[in-house]
Amino acid sequence: MARSLKLGMLVSADPNLELARSGELEGVGIVEAGEWKEKSVRTPPMAASKGGLGGGGAGGGKAASKPTVHIWVVIACLGLLAWFLLALGFFADVVRRSPYSSAITQHLQTKTWRRANPAEIDCGVVGVEGKFIPKDQQYHPLTEKGNRVGKSCRSRYEQHCLWKSSNFRPTAEFLGVLRSYEEHHSRCVEGHDLQTALDQGSAPKDCQYLIWNDLDGKGNQLVSLVSAFVYALLTRRVLLITREAQLQHLLCEPFPSSSWVVPEEVPHVRHRAKEARHGTFYARALNETAQGRPVTAPKHLVCFLSNLQKPDDLRFFCPGEQKLLEKVPWLFFWSNQYSVPGLYFVPGFRAKLNAWFPDRAVFLHAGRYLLSPRDEIWLRVMRIYTAHMAPADRRVGIQIRAWSNEYKPIITRHILSCAWFSGLLPNVSSARGANSTSSSLEDDDMATPVEDDVANRDAEDFSAARAGERVSVVLTSLRREYAEGVAEAFAEGRTEARQTVTVLSPSAEGEQRTGRMSHERKAIADMWLLSFADDLISTPRSTFGYVAHGLAGIRPIVFNRYGLDPDTVPDPPCLRTNVPGPCFIDHPHQMSCPLDGPAFDIGDSATALPEVRHCLLQWGVGVFEGVD
Structure with a gap:
């Protein structure tokens, strides 16, 4: 379509002149304001006999004066060409001497490589410019011509552009x-x-x-x-x-x-x-x-x-x-x-x-x-991500699993203490004056949260390099009070290092409704939104959180003694765990294998193999990545 638009602009400038010279086109479609219009262009009857080199209509009777005119036109064109070549050489020398020449060369090479490899995924389709996934890193490869397999399931290709971890590539x-x-x-x-x-x-x-x-x-x-x-x-x-x-x-x-x-x-x-x-x-x-x-x-x-x-x-x-x-x-x-x-x-x-x-x-x-969410769920994910997560400088996910339907203020305090302790959010407990910053999304209602400026406690707790940054917090829970509590905390304090913090609760169902399709769709969307965060705070022993940080490849920050102290927040309130994937809670331990002999007995699961460790602050064992 872009090619047609360019042609339409050329023809519409002077259609009779340009098309009559060719003597071939009749009834050409001209693009104007995005629509095709038919315009008949015919060569005048006398053009062939009287036009000479000039050709075309009323000017045919003055053919004798045309050669001199054309000589000057040729001379002028040659002069313009010489000027263009000189300018091009000067520009090339400037680029060669520029400190950015290597970056420019790399950019041109990338463009050439992209044209030579149509089967790569261009993440620009989801707003992530400059990120490309080559075929040898695609779980579901595009065809050699760069086409997707199947007409639906956009997430199969697009979700990989939004996961932040670049250290994990399929072998x-x-x-x-x-x-x-x-x-x-x-x-x-x-x-x-x-x-x-x-x-x-x-x-x-x-x-x-x-x-x-x-x-x-x-x-x-x-x-x-x-x-x-x-x-x-x-x-x-x-x-x-x-x-x-x-x-x-x-x-x-x-x-x-x-x-x-x-x-x-x-x-x-x-x-x-x-x-x-x-x-x-x-x-x-x-x-x-x-x-x-x-x-x-x-x-x-x-x-x-x-x-x-x-x-x-x-x-x-x-x-x-x-x-x-x-x-x-x-x-x-x-x-x-x-x-x-x-x-x-x-x-x-x-x-x-x-x-x-x-x-x-x-x-x-x-x-x-x-795991690839269906299109209707992916549409919800992308709407929320584009509106509330993509514009941020930093994205923080907080996953709260409440095993009872009762709201507990101590958990809100635990959330805030952990976020401040880990440095993911600033401590705003010592000053006054900011507005609340919370919103929730019910069904497909895309309510836009109000952003407010908050600041950290001091330069030691939150580096000056983060001053003025935009932080998007996605907090998932069955109870909306936890997101509201976090938002209200930022209304209590402000210091010198100003930030913009947005707290978003994508859904708050009140109770778990396994089997209800609308509830299930929101649950899938919430897991994927959490997995697109730059860092995560997660509830221990929650498989909901396991899916989020497992897909993200993030070793999450996990609450310490979550829900065990009814009146006080433990010290420390949270720590980063040691495995990025889910934990096997009811795992084999102190178990014999009679068909195999004593050599295969499983004693302490976390010490039997280097690949398996106890999950820090959680029950069970996980696959240990080898990095403490």
């Missing part, structure tokens, strides 16, 4: 595993009667299945879903999700050629209800092995990994148990936890995980591939 090995898995998933799903296969406990050649089912809230569901996907990659199983979870209404299909939703006709509910749990199978296998009898594997089995699991269920992380499960064609995965840290205890899994994720950011890479 070629992991991207190769993803491409291989996509082909395998399509081959084992498309064109097969899965209903009959499940009923009979059979499977197509080289195909085995892992059916994931939801437990508890959305945070629990997403961390367990990513765990199931990683386990499916390790065991070459095909991951399918149940329709009852309704994730198909919240997340895009991750695999390009086939669906991950269990077909409607597959009676997975009946099988899931009647089949034995893998812990029971493990106990039977141990008994049969002790008696010298061969172990017969069932055709269907339930893997149950939740806070309600039994001791035998945790033997899922023993190498011998995994050898038994290799013979089961259909596994049902029930979990509300992030169980990836436990997979490191299986030597074969550990080797693959370390090859795929040398940075140990398993949740980040697997989650960024698998």
Whole structure:
């Protein structure tokens, strides 16, 4: 369209003259104010015989004087060309001598590289200018011509532009595993009667299945879903999700050629209800092995990994148990936890995980591939991000999980103490005079918060370099009072180093409404908005927070003794934790693996392997990135 506009401007300047010279165009479309208009341009009848070099209408009778005129025109053009070449040489010399010459050269090289590589993602589409994601870093690659796969799911490509962490890049090995898995998933799903296969406990050649089912809230569901996907990659199983979870209404299909939703006709509910749990199978296998009898594997089995699991269920992380499960064609995965840290205890899994994720950011890479909000949710995310987060110099996320519906003022005090202690927000407790700065967004209501200027306590607590910066705070909680309390605190103090702070509460549902679609959409949007922050304060043991900082690749600042002191804020109020990903809360520890021998017994999970550590200020263990 830009080309047409340029043509339209040229023609509209003098259409009769320019088009008549060509003698070819008739009925040319001219662009004026964005619309096409037809204009007929014809060569006058006498132009060919009387026009000479001059051509064209009334001037044809004076052809004898034209050659002299044209000679002077040529001389003038040559003079202009010489002047242009001299000016160009002078400009090139200035650029060469300029201290910015290297930057200019790099910019030109970048432009050339972009033209030569149309398959890169240009983050300018979401307002992040100058950031490009080349094909070898794309979880879902563009086509060679730079086109997206599929017409929907904008977040699949755009969300990667908004995550701030640049240290985590997918390895070629992991991207190769993803491409291989996509082909395998399509081959084992498309064109097969899965209903009959499940009923009979059979499977197509080289195909085995892992059916994931939801437990508890959305945070629990997403961390367990990513765990199931990683386990499916390790065991070459095909991951399918149940329709009852309704994730198909919240997340895009991750695999390009086939669906991950269990077909409607597959009676997975009946099988899931009647089949034995893998812990029971493990106990039977141990008994049969002790008696010298061969172990017969069932055709269907339930893997149950939740806070309600039994001791035998945790033997899922023993190498011998995994050898038994290799013979089961259909596994049902029930979990509300992030169980990836436990997979490191299986030597074969550990080797693959370390090859795929040398940075140990398993949740980040697997989650960024698998989890992409649907367009209607992504539209909400982008509206809020563009209006309230993008204009800021610094973005701070605060995630508050209240396990009761009652508002507790002590938690507001804990939030403020932590924000000041960590240096993410200025301490404004010693002066007076600023306005409140809070807003909430209900449904699609994009209320604009009022910004107010606040300042820090003194130069020691908040550096002068941050004076005048704009800070956007996104605080997610079921109770809006926490965002209001933080905003009101900034109305109490002002000192010399002025700042602009905006406190935004994207949603405040009052109570958790798992299963209600409007509630679920807001929950997904809130998690993603938090993950786009530059730094995070998070509630311990909250899977909602796990998803946010896990996708962001941030080791969050975690509240100390959160909710345990009803009247006082602990000292220190918070500390930065030691793992960027989610924690496996009910993890295996002090556990034997009888099928494998004493060498594989799991004592203290946090000291058995270098990849696994206790999560600081939180329950459970996490995948340790190797940086204290």
